[in-house]
Amino acid sequence: MDFRRAGTTDEIVSILAEVGPDATLLAGGTDVMVQYLRGEIAPKLLVHIEQVDELAGVDEADGRVDIGALTTHLTLSEDPVIRRTVPGLAEAASQVGGHQTQAVGTVGGNLCNASPAADTAPPLLVADAELRLRSAAGTRTVPLDRFFLGRRHTARRPDEVLTSIAVRPLPSHAGETYLKVGRRGAMEVAIVGLAARLVLDDDGDVVTDARLAVCSMAPRPLRLPDAERLLVGSRGEPEAVAAAADAVQETTEPIDDARARAAYRRRLVPRLLAEAVRLCMRRARGEEESWS
Amino acid sequence: MSLIGASVPRGDAVAKVTGRAVYGVDVRLPGMVHARLLRSPIPAGRIVTLDVDDAWAVDGVLAVCTADDAPPRRTGLAVYDQRLFADDVVRYEGEPIAAVVAETEAAARRALEAIRLELEPWEPVAGPEQALDPATRLVHPHWAEYEVAPGLEFRRHGNVAAEMISDPGDVDAVFARAPFVVEDEYRANRQYQAYLEPKHAVVDYQGGRYTVYVAHQYPFNVRDRLAQILGVAVSRIRVVCPTIGGGFGAKLDVGLEPYAAVLARKVGRPVRIVNDRLEDLLTCTSREDAIVQIRSAVDEDGRILARELTCLMNCGAYAGDMPFLASIPLHLAGSVYRVGTARVEARVLYTNTAPTGAMRGVGGTYLTFAVERHMDHIAAELGMGRRELRLRNLFRDGDRMLTGQVIDQAGTLRQAFDRMEQVAPWAQVTAPRPLHGVGLAALIWLTNPMPGSATLKLNEDGTLGVVTAATENGSGAVAMGLTQIAAEELGLRPSDVVVLAPDTDAAAYDAGSQGSRTTHVVGAAIRKAAAEVRRRIFDVAAEMLEVSVDDLELVDGTVGVVGDPGSRVPLGEVARTATFTTGPIAATGAYRTPMPAHDPTCATGLLFPSFPTPTFHLHLAEVEVDPVTGRIHVVRYVVVQDVGRAINPTGIRGQIQGGVTQGLGYALFEQLDFDGARYRQRSLETYRLPTAVDVPRVEVELIENADPAGPYGAKGVAEPPVVPVAVAVANAVSDAVGAPFDRLPVTPEDVLAALEERRRRP
């Protein structure tokens, strides 16, 4: 196995153009190294991109927030712009693995690895995230809900590097959360993760817009449009939440694995949804601070 | 100022936290080569083909070894049922079938892949209940031909590797006229010791002797078992122990040493072998899974009149030390609380799963789980307070265990309940709060009595060398306990005491780091040796100072004259004088705790007949249950523990915090169960150890009721804090949810199911 270090995005792009599918990008390495040691991947060339500074950091301009692919979970959980505009993402990033994982793991790595349990995926899905993928041929933009194709399978072409993620900030009268279920308080692959973003009318009564997304409930993280529609127009009353939960059950296909049984995952859905709706509405009304 | 009771910092801490300590896995010898094992991929079956020819051809391979060229005998601890390599039949997933040794580990791995192995899979004997069914295939069809270790007597039959039965004969009559009978069944899964340092060994064979480098809890057992397996005299084996990265019971028996020894002899070079984490997890002698049925006859006042307890213990494919552990059910079925008369049966069962064995708190964890969960159930049946029921039945000074053993200091339990009441008043902590619960659990535990020794030698600069095979397993028993005792005895600073790491060529026998014995047993041995060293020091110093020996005292590294601060001579000077006149000052002390008397007719198969140096414990857990996820948060944990005498309070608190942490893992996180006969959890990602954020700071209350034989009154400390934790937590969760949790671990899945069930009920 060869190892190369890229100092700029241009360098990454030219290495990928040259080597293509034989190259594996190495950001924080928290997925790559584990998979390599387990023999799940056998890259011919590792391209170390962690030190490409232009790919890290958060930018806010013209009503959009841009997140560099190499931004770490630690940065996401502490960054004031993220905490104000995509608080669910900060909440998720603070729950990725433990302190060590958060210090080196990146959001781009989390998305490109495309684990069914990727924690940053649900909050980015509810923030209408769009990914910028660059190759020698140019840059294209892919909405996140069309990026995940299956377990460890994405729309990224082998010659592309993910440069940044654009998200829609939380509007006013809106609340957002990410709820992660694990057995321990840290170092857990999500048993279920649920992100919600609810927008209320000016009176803070009626849901005018709803976004829901889950991880660990299907081979890939999912937006849940059917359930969202059942919440719009509601006041978050139990019947509406129950109906939305039923819709989630219909669109998802949880499995039994060594972490939890499918039955538990199913049992969690209505409870998490009710809790998420309750939290989002309180936050939208200013009755509760966003996650801090 | 006395060092006894002082929280002296441990001398090995800096090397450990800075990464400079040399662990067993760090050992490298010149010319060393690397071995790996071919392990069975299936839990049960017959070897159809085992062709190693291609492995020999792999570049760098030095030797390949199978059952055909390994020692032929079956050996073991109680039952001689195990060969080094599976011969015809494989009995558990991970069982060694062949070994290769090569210049590099990579070459050894390649060689393993070149071995042609064909197996005919059999339906595995998956669990203890299936093993007991007469229709089930025998894991060892030739069990009757197996030898048993000399001096041991116990019943075996079919898949029952060992049986312990105690039946006083009057139990049924009491049940027949009892006002209440309460009956329960409890189940507990396995627990992996999950030490940081995987099992390993480096063996060098030269001049007809094997030198084994292994970080181990019980170096002399490595010597003895290796001698047994290889069929050589114990004096042909030397075991040297570097720093150990944890053991928790799994490093009491031999592990990989015999494979390295056989191969080292074959290739004439030092051989290193190390488990990877998967191998270690799959083949470790984890704490056994068990099923406990318990039934009690109770009167209107809550007095327990009689009890019946049956315990099935899964020993996996080979018996290991489990026949000894079959005694624990008798000890725990009727201690702490008076139970009148009791029938107790324990069966150790062969299955096609990895062999199980000792882990911190052997058997006690799930037996206490059963006994104390059952107490809560009895209280509920009678509508009586849970604390009140316990106090009514609590042991008093001089009460007898079911073995007939008298527990002199059993009144310490009452003291523990009173102390707990001071720090966590029952009425206050149990005041009803939604999804909040409290659990209590008490315990009498033992201090392992087995022998140990120490040689003390006064160095010519006045410092002290201690030669002992007592092992520092990380607990501080050597680094703090023994060091402080030796320093105190001779008026030295702890930093002036240097304890040699275990080397079976240098030190006399020691029974290893088990059952909290080191400070108690070896501490007593050190005191004996120190008395002799002191006598010799005083003899020489008396002449030097021209006073009578009766006027001398040891202070701050000097010998002084009582009442005359001006007359003193440094110990170094005494040592030098002694060395070149009467000879060097050194002495050896040895100790073994006498076994307390018991009634030998009380049971059959009772291989571990009594509980020496008993200690007394009371735990309280407070939990909150998350109504959304069912997750359990342990919000408060209090331990009241009798330690005899706290030699180093900080060390003790560390051991209690660690024991409780391991107990919380067993209670809530550490799931190790089966898909058929294969472990479902196959890495430390899914085998979840508790993390720092999952564990509360444990509140510790020490009781110091001295043991007359222990050094300064010290009793065993470090093993038992793991024991009552699971049940304290399970009782608290049952209290919080209002439903019984009778299976370990207690999972959020079960909690959520119970919460839903409760909501459906009117």
Ligand SMILES: Cc1cc2nc3c(=O)[nH]c(=O)nc-3n(C[C@H](O)[C@H](O)[C@H](O)COP(=O)(O)OP(=O)(O)OC[C@H]3O[C@@H](n4cnc5c(N)ncnc54)[C@H](O)[C@@H]3O)c2cc1C
């Ligand atoms: C102990 C531990 C705990 C963990 N806990 C969690 C958890 O709780 N939740 C969770 O979601 N994950 C968890 N993970 C997984 C992992 O930490 C995260 O997915 C992390 O965000 C990956 O980022 P990375 O920078 O380390 O990615 P890397 O390992 O460097 O890369 C991951 C993948 O993405 C590709 N890649 C990386 N950057 C780019 C880019 N800019 N463009 C194109 N492709 C790219 C790589 O080629 C590789 O295929 C854990 C991992 C460990 C080791």
